[in-house]
Amino acid sequence: MPASGGPLSPDLIADLAAAARILAAREVVDGFGHVSMRHPVASDRYLMSRALAPALVTPEDIVEYDLNSDACDPDAPKGFLERFIHGEIYRARPDICSVVHSHSPSVIPFGLTDRAPLTAMFHNAAFLARGAPVFDIADKFGATDMLVCDCTKGVALAEALGEHDIALMRAHGSVACGPNLQVAVFRAVYTEVNARVQHFTHALAQGGPIASLTKEEGALADVPNMTAGMRAWDLWRREIRVETGW
């Protein structure tokens, strides 16, 4: 059993629990999907709720894991089958400190066809201008139940992610990552919004050119999102506080 990375501030735990509810309220997750946060002191530990619908998560449901996705507490309740997504991304990418996994409906189509790669339709989704690689679990593992349910599959997903901050998972969903909880949530939300905008745009453009953000514009526009994004977080966080009292 791995040792704990040390105690955490109740505010941090509450923010992580609130993030799950925020993603549910924004319809990025439904009964499924999860969000995690790297331990702020012990970089080889991360925090995530037990297996539970995101809209129901409370601070009491947060569990600490090592990067093998083993719980630090021997009495920890059952975790998500796919927590290995998180553990292996944290292992592979020291710059990432928060990960969201979701099946948001507008995003799934971009993992099912190569005719229209997901990219940034507007500045709030600027981070998508760097591209969104597609992870097809069948490439390495053949026919499976599609779940990233062990470290080996988590490693393969992290490899597909590479240096990007988003990966699409074929016939499954996506992961959005960020340097902190607020940015990862912001990116997950605006990936879904951007996907909706992109569906409309492709239909309208009828194969003609689409003046999406260039890579250079994307890099520049991602910077103010890091701070202005906190305005959205403050709004969303407040809604959860009104709902839950924490």
Next chain:
Amino acid sequence: MPASGGPLSPDLIADLAAAARILAAREVVDGFGHVSMRHPVASDRYLMSRALAPALVTPEDIVEYDLNSDACDPDAPKGFLERFIHGEIYRARPDICSVVHSHSPSVIPFGLTDRAPLTAMFHNAAFLARGAPVFDIADKFGATDMLVCDCTKGVALAEALGEHDIALMRAHGSVACGPNLQVAVFRAVYTEVNARVQHFTHALAQGGPIASLTKEEGALADVPNMTAGMRAWDLWRREIRVETGW
């Protein structure tokens, strides 16, 4: 008048009533549509609410029917015109213990064109990878009011369903089935979500290939849905409990 299959636990009845409200809350049904459950002890009886908008169903509205869809109670209130859908599927398919009939808007188009068969866009809708046959009531009955309003029409629908767990009904709606109430509700919900995703995917793919679940992946991915699907049910059931007190 058929004999009753015997008394049922109040929890079971409440779950069935809640299922109707869950389907309404998820917009799978509106003022119309119904969900039923095979009697847990008497396999030739089933339970379904009286003719009532799903969002209004309470445990008191649940009626017991035999497989001819005759009520066991002589004083039973008026049943749905299309209850024969349920009776004949239970008769033809011993493995099915719950049936949902709905007109969910995203699904109807797949029964109106043969250009794009409904299939599984992601793992939560894995059961669709086996295909979704289309029942056209006009094939056997010519011009009708489209309703499956007697045993003969119910038999024809059950034949079209065959060994599948879903059938589309041309210019009408669909039926989704499962081995228990929770799975049937789960499948009805994710059939609607999957249909929305598939509309977006076809538009994006512009006639190119779509990397949907293979039949083999569908079979494998359907297994964890049987248990993980309970997480969604727990969320949905709790919402109804908060709303109704039962």
Next chain:
Amino acid sequence: MPASGGPLSPDLIADLAAAARILAAREVVDGFGHVSMRHPVASDRYLMSRALAPALVTPEDIVEYDLNSDACDPDAPKGFLERFIHGEIYRARPDICSVVHSHSPSVIPFGLTDRAPLTAMFHNAAFLARGAPVFDIADKFGATDMLVCDCTKGVALAEALGEHDIALMRAHGSVACGPNLQVAVFRAVYTEVNARVQHFTHALAQGGPIASLTKEEGALADVPNMTAGMRAWDLWRREIRVETGW
């Protein structure tokens, strides 16, 4: 000033006020749109709310008009600019006893192109199988503000409607009619739902055949809607009663 057709039961008035709120709750109308009812005794009078957002209508806002759309009460508050739609349809069509005018967003496109006539995608919208003529105000009146703001324009609209129960108004909206309030509301709601389904269906069919209701099926399927439609009304009416107390 026209004479009143006589007093009305408070229940009838409340139902008409509730119908406006039902249409707003179902997103058939927004801040605009109106529903009316022929006077049950005096067939040359009709009832409609004063100019007011449908979601705010109360029984006190109902005004009686003659078929010239003049108010019977000299102190009646300001009426809708387009009440002539209602007056002239009642004059031209004795069988119609309720009219809904709306700008519901999914329906407008069918009045803007002749490539895809609005028709019945499923049995709940069966009445559309008879077709939906398009009224272009410019045909007779040239460039206008698009409003049916006097009897002459109302007559032209009623002529376009002909023997149908729905007419699309180019670059404006539509009118849905019925033999009573409940059926007109039902048809307005399912016209919007059907329009959404038809958009999806055309996209999916990619120019291929669409197995919509035949005219004969439409006529047959419209019959049970007349009674089963009351189930939807009961649900919607109850929601308004909970909200308003009347």
Next chain:
Amino acid sequence: MPASGGPLSPDLIADLAAAARILAAREVVDGFGHVSMRHPVASDRYLMSRALAPALVTPEDIVEYDLNSDACDPDAPKGFLERFIHGEIYRARPDICSVVHSHSPSVIPFGLTDRAPLTAMFHNAAFLARGAPVFDIADKFGATDMLVCDCTKGVALAEALGEHDIALMRAHGSVACGPNLQVAVFRAVYTEVNARVQHFTHALAQGGPIASLTKEEGALADVPNMTAGMRAWDLWRREIRVETGW
């Protein structure tokens, strides 16, 4: 530090704060976007909330700016990065007294392709019949973070707007303007609704003609919107009053 244009009635301030919440409730803005109003007495001053999610704005958050977008109060809280959009439009266009900036999702696609210019699909969006120029910030400023974050960029946007009342901003959003707060809000709301209708219409028309409002019809139909639009405002304003008490 610029001098104040003089005190304002509390009702006016409350209406401006309410306008931000109205736009959030209608989903024209989310955590981002802003609405402003020219000072009613001092035409070289304008009013806008501090940098805050629109759904959270209260009368206390309203700040007065000069046309350089400098706050009149030295202790004013931090303003929006893009307030220069407002200042420069007020400077360039004396007839405009209210401006809404938003990233509403259905509108963004019309700034990303030249295949389908945004135009008026129905009378409530009549003002769009005059056309909607696209401002591409890259034309003058090359690769940027896409934000109109200083006077120079604001001037370029105002030039692109020209004599129109709407401008699309490539890969960003749009501005909708009006002679007063109510009309600007009305136009922002119906621009979003119209964009949704136009997406459906293009898909349905498959390249065929679209019978949208002509320029002449648009000019005529815009007139009643100026007054009838108050009916929508009254509805929306009341919802905010119920929610906030002001």
